[in-house]
Amino acid sequence: MKIDIVVAYRARYRKGHFKTFVPPITGIHLAALTPPGHEVRVIHQKVESVNYDTDADLVAVSFQTGFTASAYAMGDMFRRLGKQTVAGGPHATFSPDEAARHFDAVVTGEAEGVWAEVVRDAESHRLKPTYKGSPRPLDGLPAPRYDLLSRAFFVPHVVQATRGCPFSCSFCSVPGINPGWRTRPVDEVLRDVAYDNFPHWWQRKVVWFWDDNLTADRAYAKELFSRMVPMRRWWLTQASMDIARDGELLDLMKESGCIGVFLGIESFDPLSLRQANKKHNPVSRYRDAVREFHRRGICVMAGFIGGFDSDTSGSIVSMADSMAAVGVDVPFVSVLTPFKGTVLREMLEREGRILTGRGWEYYDGYNVAFRPRNMSPDELLAAHRLLWQSSFSLRRTLLRIARSARRLSPGAFLMSTCMNLFYGAKAVTRNLPRDAAGLRLEVQELQQLQAQGKSDVCLAQIGVAPVNGVEPPPSVDPTVVGDRGLEPLTPSMSRKCSNQLS
Numbered sequence: 154m155k156i157d158i159v160v161a162y163r164a165r166y167r168k169g170h171f172k173t174f175v176p177p178i179t180g181i182h183l184a185a186l187t188p189p190g191h192e193v194r195v196i197h198q199k200v201e202s203v204n205y206d207t208d209a210d211l212v213a214v215s216f217q218t219g220f221t222a223s224a225y226a227m228g229d230m231f232r233r234l235g236k237q238t239v240a241g242g243p244h245a246t247f248s249p250d251e252a253a254r255h256f257d258a259v260v261t262g263e264a265e266g267v268w269a270e271v272v273r274d275a276e277s278h279r280l281k282p283t284y285k286g287s288p289r290p291l292d293g294l295p296a297p298r299y300d301l302l303s304r305a306f307f308v309p310h311v312v313q314a315t316r317g318c319p320f321s322c323s324f325c326s327v328p329g330i331n332p333g334w335r336t337r338p339v340d341e342v343l344r345d346v347a348y349d350n351f352p353h354w355w356q357r358k359v360v361w362f363w364d365d366n367l368t369a370d371r372a373y374a375k376e377l378f379s380r381m382v383p384m385r386r387w388w389l390t391q392a393s394m395d396i397a398r399d400g401e402l403l404d405l406m407k408e409s410g411c412i413g414v415f416l417g418i419e420s421f422d423p424l425s426l427r428q429a430n431k432k433h434n435p436v437s438r439y440r441d442a443v444r445e446f447h448r449r450g451i452c453v454m455a456g457f458i459g460g461f462d463s464d465t466s467g468s469i470v471s472m473a474d475s476m477a478a479v480g481v482d483v484p485f486v487s488v489l490t491p492f493k494g495t496v497l498r499e500m501l502e503r504e505g506r507i508l509t510g511r512g513w514e515y516y517d518g519y520n521v522a523f524r525p526r527n528m529s530p531d532e533l534l535a536a537h538r539l540l541w542q543s544s545f546s547l548r549r550t551l552l553r554i555a556r557s558a559r560r561l562s563p564g565a566f567l568m569s570t571c572m573n574l575f576y577g578a579k580a581v582t583r584n585l586p587r588d589a590a591g592l593r594l595e596v597q598e599l600q601q602l603q604a605q606g607k608s609d610v611c612l613a614q615i616g617v618a619p620v621n622g623v624e625p626p627p628s629v630d631p632t633v634v635g636d637r638g639l640e641p642l643t644p645s646m647s648r649k650c651s652n653q654l655s
């Protein structure tokens with residue numbers, strides 16, 4: 154049987170990406186789990202077009218909440234084309250009934266225990282509507298199918314060593330998605346780290362751990378890192394800030410080639426941290442914690458969120474200064490998002506603060522889907538955009554690069570520079586986070602043109618022509634199904650469509 158595994162995406166920046174940094178591990182992991190005897194392809198919509206003219210017998214789509222429109226459009230179209238379809242991932246896990254309207258089958262939870270059954274059932278054309286994957290021990294997992302990855306990714310070597318997280322931050326769905334804290338056998342992780350069949354030297358050198366919190370079990374982390382020392386890799390991961398007090402662990406991280414940690418710092422306001430249930434982040438320790446990583450030449454990437462109840466527009470925008478003051482090398486700034494399966498969503502639902510008129514496109518980390526306490530949704534959006542632009546202004550970007558030249562190891566400096574330039578270039582070229590409201594308008598524009606009987610030309614303009622005579626279903630979303638999934642139907646494209654017809 155031929156299987157296409159598609160990892161759905163929807164542009165989060167106005168002009169898409171010029172270059173894409175790291176792939177998700179999900180698609181190539183699912184491909185590796187596929188029983189032998191099947192031909193598998195992995196397509197990342199972020200970097201490649203979805204082939205509707207595929208000869209696949211089964212199309213499996215993985216998606217996060219923010220990319221749901223894209224995934225559902227695909228599910229509908231593939232079903233029209235007579236393909237068997239199956240959905241999975243964080244959104245399908247928490248909204249299985251909704252996903253079932255667009256796919257033949259929905260897998261909730263983790264795939265390890267059910268994927269072989271899904272494939273078997275698809276082979277005999279007997280897919281069940283739902284498959285419930287429960288968490289299992291992580292022993293014996295195969296190495297991801299790196300050979301199936303598009304060459305478009307800059308750092309393709311992604312590995313997962315652990316699953317879950319012992320913390321329970323109110324905005325995070327990890328405790329619901331990957332319950333329990335589990336580790337893979339170190340030997341098996343090292344096998345994946347040792348893989349090096351990549352074309353470029355940095356792709357062989359750099360390993361990115363896609364763990365929720367790799368260092369949650371210190372004894373496990375120490376064993377893994379000690380055994381990675383002779384492998385001479387450069388590696389990055391997510392970790393929680395509490396490890397900054399464990400000098401032995403940090404020394405081992407340095408020795409084994411750690412060049413970057415992503416810390417979920419989230420806020421500089423103790424009240425916001427309390428709302429986030431982020432007790433392991435004391436604000437007074439930020440500076441010292443960052444310094445501990447820098448003393449070992451490790452780059453500190455850090456995530457910040459705007460929109461907690463005690464936040465104001467001013468406090469959100471001022472985070473740019475605060476993150477510079479504590480010495481963050483690469484900032485990531487998001488809008489608080491009430492994902493299903495989180496304590497935050499339960500609270501906002503109880504308080505009637507979810508903006509029910511807003512679709513899942515508002516759940517991409519860059520848009521507002523709830524009523525904030527101290528400002529309007531539009532004010533929160535504006536504050537986030539100001540924070541984003543200020544964080545990646547030319548001055549701040551160059552300053553961070555100059556500082557990291559002094560305090561980071563060569564690998565960490567290279568990585569920090571690449572990431573800062575990546576986001577700095579977006580700011581300079583005004584390739585800003587996209588407003589979901591704008592997306593809606595573009596869709597409405599297309600719908601108007603469709604109502605006037607001009608849809609075919611517009612669909613052709615954006616690369617969605619009928620496939621083998623089958624028209625795309627009404628759910629097809631022009632902002633995501635265009636070439637590489639990145640081209641929106643801009644006003645000028647709409648004008649072009651209209652002009653061509655008139």
Ligand code: B12
Nearest residue numbers: 177179213215217218240241242243260263264326487518
């Ligand atoms: C690595 C990671 C990233 C990476 C890579 C992105 C990616 N798409 O993987 C980066 C850093 C880029 C990232 C960014 C973001 N992320 Co992220 N990320 C993760 C993380 C930590 C691990 C995911 C992972 O690789 N797990 C390992 C793989 C093997 O497991 P998996 O993907 O869960 O897949 C398993 C099952 O879900 C299932 N499955 C999944 N898909 C399918 C499909 C089929 C057909 C089947 C059968 C089964 C199946 O089977 C798999 C094996 O068991 C998760 C947390 C988590 N625990 O899930 C958050 C998580 C996925 N991210 C999240 C968010 C919100 C984001 C951002 C929007 C954050 C932001 N504010 O900017 C951005 C989005 C940008 C983007 N381009 O994707 C949320 C998503 C919540 C939701 N409901 O959608 C999560 C769950 C964390 C959270 N805070 O709750 N992220």
Ligand code: SF4
Nearest residue numbers: 318320321322325365
């Ligand atoms: S520490 Fe990170 S992964 Fe763990 S619950 Fe909090 S946000 Fe989620």
